Amino acid sequence: MTDLNAPLILTLALDAEATAFFNDLRRQHFPPNRNYLDAHLTLFHHLPGARFEELTQQLAARSRVQSPLQLRVAGVQFLGQGVAYSVQSPELEALHRELQAQWLPDLTPQDQQRRRPHVTVQNKVRPEVARALHEQLTAEFTPFEALGTGLQLWAYRNGPWEWLRTFSFINEQ
Incomplete structure (x- = not known):
């Protein structure tokens, strides 16, 4: 069980191909020390650690019916x-809306907003460095499909995140 004072973060797990694509870009462009x-x-950026047991039960139940x-x-x-x-x-x-409605009383203002889903491949660099990468990646970009394969729960440790559990979605054939 996690430290009940640590905030929890919920992320979407991605399929192996998309994960490899984005991780490769992060290795190339993210500051190594970050x-x-x-x-x-x-x-969700900040779920209450004190509700860890309840949240894991809810996420496990949801993942069993989610393709x-x-x-x-x-x-x-x-x-x-x-x-x-x-x-x-x-x-x-x-x-996201379903989980938001379920957890609304415990959500921070940031987590109460509509989500604009994205995967960050570079952060905390000078704006001109980011602008150059944005221009390069935009010129090379072709839209593609990926899969969200489950939910991942993390504890925030003032920098590093501690992985706690993955809730894999059911696979429909």
Whole structure:
């Protein structure tokens, strides 16, 4: 069990091919001293650690009835001090809204907002470095499909994240 004072982060697990693509870009472009996580798509930034047991039960139940999510990696975003790939998915939006409604009393203002899904491949760099990468990746970009394969729960440790559990979605054939 995790430290009940640590905030929890919920991310969407991506299929192996998309994960490898984004991780390769992170290895190339993320500042090495800040790149201690694999590529991820954050759904909630700050869930209460004190509700760990309840949250894991809810996530396990949800994952048992959730098939993998169809995702469209739709574009390259300039973040000011970094670059991300935007992700579109009506299924992901519906899942996020459902979880948001379930947890609303415990959500921070950031987590109460509509999610703009993305996978960050560069962050915390000078704006001109980010702008150059954004231009390069945009010129090379072709939209592609990916799958959301499950949910991952993490404890935030003032920098590094501690992986706690993955809730894999059911596979429908």
